[in-house]
Amino acid sequence: KRIDIIPVFHHILDRFEMNKTELIHFDRKIPNERIFVWVDQDKITQVTDNIMSNAIKYSPEGGKITFQVVKEAHRLRVSISDQGLGIDREKVEKIFERFYRVDKARSRELGGTGLGLAISKEIIEAHHGQIWASSKEGKGTTIYFTLPLTKRKRGSRK
Ligand code: ATP
Numbered sequence: 001k002r003i004d005i006i007p008v009f010h011h012i013l014d015r016f017e018m019n020k021t022e023l024i025h026f027d028r029k030i031p032n033e034r035i036f037v038w039v040d041q042d043k044i045t046q047v048t049d050n051i052m053s054n055a056i057k058y059s060p061e062g063g064k065i066t067f068q069v070v071k072e073a074h075r076l077r078v079s080i081s082d083q084g085l086g087i088d089r090e091k092v093e094k095i096f097e098r099f100y101r102v103d104k105a106r107s108r109e110l111g112g113t114g115l116g117l118a119i120s121k122e123i124i125e126a127h128h129g130q131i132w133a134s135s136k137e138g139k140g141t142t143i144y145f146t147l148p149l150t151k152r153k154r155g156s157r158k
């Protein structure tokens with residue numbers, strides 16, 4: 001369906017803010033306009049939930065999570081940045097593989113199966129978007145994803 005995605009993101013972030021127990025600060029950099037994308041809303045919610053719960057899981061106490069939405073020429077770019085422990089260079093590409101978890105011992109303590117990002121990647125690619133990560137060990141991680149913008153034809157109502 002063609003939907004305005006901005007309220008969807010606010011709704012997801014509201015839910016995380018309501019439920020958070022950790023001392024984590026959320027920073028929203030979301031444009032105040034209507035941005036239409038052609039998506040399965042439940043699936044995009046699942047992707048955003050996965051990335052947000054990782055950001056929280058791997059954040060230090062008192063850390064900040066920045067949720068940014070940028071409207072580019074033909075696509076929407078979302079980025080979710082944390083100030084957590086980060087991922088080293090050789091491993092950052094692998095986090096989208098099924099069952100891959102950086103530092104088994106550390107991850108085991110924090111729980112999870114290593115499927116969240118692999119599923120997110122499948123969903124984003126099915127929407128003709130891209131997903132990638134950039135990370136600096138000790139500084140934090142940013143996960144990006146894009147979604148194509150829908151162009152509304154003149155005169156058409158749907
Ligand atoms: P699941 O999502 O299935 O509960 P998971 O969180 O371990 O388990 P993914 O979400 O696929 O699995 O992430 C894969 C691995 O990538 C994680 O185990 C973790 O090592 C690393 N990772 C993901 N996000 C971050 C992040 N924000 N900071 C640091 N490491 C991360």
Ligand code: MG
Pocket residue numbers: 050053054112116117
């Ligand atoms: Mg996860």
